[in-house]
Amino acid sequence: MTRSPARPTIPPERYAERLAAARSIAEEGGIAALLVGVGADLRYLTGYVAQPLERLTMLVLPAGGAPRLVVPRLEALPARGSIAGAAGLVEVVPWEETDDPIAIVAGLVRESVGVSREPVRVAVSDRLWAMFVLALQATLPEADLGLASAVLRRLRIVKDADEVALLRMAAEAADRVVVAIAGGPLVGRTEADVAREVHDRLLAEGHELAEFAIVASGPNSASPHHEASRRVIGPGDPIVLDIGGSLGGYGSDTTRTLWVTGGDPAMGPGEEFLRIHELVQAAQRGATEAVRPGVACELIDAVARGIIADGGYGDRFFHRVGHGIGLEGHEDPYLVAGNTGPLEVGMAFSIEPGIYVEGRYGCRIEDIVVCGVDGPVVLDQAPRELFVVDG
């Protein structure tokens, strides 16, 4: 393990700015209040990393009033200890086990907005559970619910320097893990065993979560989201290794393709596989080079798709080329046909074309890329060539 440098921290003032910006965008958009449950939106606005529980935790952020964090009494201490809580940016409002927290939230909305017979536009976090959404609709019938992403998307989609620094640390850590795994040995081990090693190495490299490790060997490599299984890796196997987690809250997500020979030159990759890998590498490079401010998200997808289609494998590349990354592993912007929105400086996303020949093999290469002023800033730097593994 390489010792990582100190992590950038996001200071309390930044949260104050984010809360103010969210209120101002809400006001501009005619949204009376944001209701933010547990998850990335809450962490973005308050620094509070809460557990997803059946007991409601909800930030009530009126466009024209003070933010309140409604939490189960059990969570009052950690909520008060969160960055925004400790800095006095939000008032923590604990509820008791026999209280109705939805009624408390509804009361706070009415207190700031006033009781209304007209529909009041209220935005809930995109991943709020149906049990809370439907209860809010029943308890606050004057509310016309929309999604908080209408307000928060444009804030969260552009990363500041501290966020990019965290993404870079996460990417570099994941790169070291990929290189270590590609150093072998792999022959005779199960996919699940290798996935366990990935998990442990990501944690040792400073990740607090090591959420996924796709170790897709042999024909499994043709399934883009294969789950590591008991299949034993042997000579002649390709492996799609797609790993990630989070470090300081920010995601890593990188993919490299390996070929295991077991030291036997006769078990190396065939011509078609080499051609596929080259094509994916060219598509990944071409899409990356196309990144610059103002380019439509879908164009990055189209560039990769065009290169792969020209190579004769268009129908074997059946997923979008990338997704945004930040406090969530998948978030805006999505690089997919139909997303005509322009790239902006500070957007961070994966670029990960692949080719999958069902029943035989697959190949994918993925980096995390930030849109810089003049072009792409590539955070992952592990070699993109096919890793040929002897052992």
Add this chain to the structure above:
Amino acid sequence: MTRSPARPTIPPERYAERLAAARSIAEEGGIAALLVGVGADLRYLTGYVAQPLERLTMLVLPAGGAPRLVVPRLEALPARGSIAGAAGLVEVVPWEETDDPIAIVAGLVRESVGVSREPVRVAVSDRLWAMFVLALQATLPEADLGLASAVLRRLRIVKDADEVALLRMAAEAADRVVVAIAGGPLVGRTEADVAREVHDRLLAEGHELAEFAIVASGPNSASPHHEASRRVIGPGDPIVLDIGGSLGGYGSDTTRTLWVTGGDPAMGPGEEFLRIHELVQAAQRGATEAVRPGVACELIDAVARGIIADGGYGDRFFHRVGHGIGLEGHEDPYLVAGNTGPLEVGMAFSIEPGIYVEGRYGCRIEDIVVCGVDGPVVLDQAPRELFVVDG
């Protein structure tokens, strides 16, 4: 690590029965269709363990039609490989990256229910994300959305013998971890370091997920949901150790209280702490002994609360006494004031009273208990006495 016996498996016929039962309860209740997103409900009905993604995965289960599993094309292979998929109990309907999956779901509902101008009652899984809930409301305006728990609660709340066997294996594994941790050494280690050991031991004991390890030492023990911190454990510290995860999908969740002396008799627990621990132990035992079919859930809470209140600490026990456990760590039934529903044979839940003296210390004891025909079946068997740790 003790080698565990083979895990019970839940056979495909069980899923067929569950799907049929859900359809029949829905029909009885006038619910035209269930729409089940990723999570425990989906796993319960199909055995499919899907990742929570922004790409919609949804089981469409009409009361009067064939079940369809709408999945992103990327997930088609794992969906078809799920127990219900492989057994042909559900038809997998993949959608492409540029399709609108909500429109596909709406189409399937209309296909089975017919186009209606009258409201059609449709139930969505309780934890479906707001982004999907609001999109369904917009795309299927004739649907009057309710929660799937209205249908699934009474199925999932009663565990069959295989489910109880899995809960028991999970509990026994967690018990072994508690005893190992209480064996020390603890002095000089951070809470986070001990939490890491808990995590690794739970995995080594056969858990596939080790989701939480509350290691709340010294005054932190007064915070019921304390997150393991960098606090260094020393002589004279109480520790509330509350750990769990899942094994074969079923949860473990056990708590024991420790006192660290570091071998110095002068650093043992004081009289008040011993009295508190005794009171919690008595409350935990009393509540457990009160378990039998037909008893109201809230009565179990009241028994524990009464014992603690009689001991003079009523206001220091400010959380419910327990929660159901199964495919989710917290699920129905909740043992809390206001829940007048009766216990039934096969219900599984925690019994976990605690006393918390803010700024000083806290204490909690928790077992997983199943309601048997004649009384409680206690799954956790680690000693409930205060663990006094020398090292």
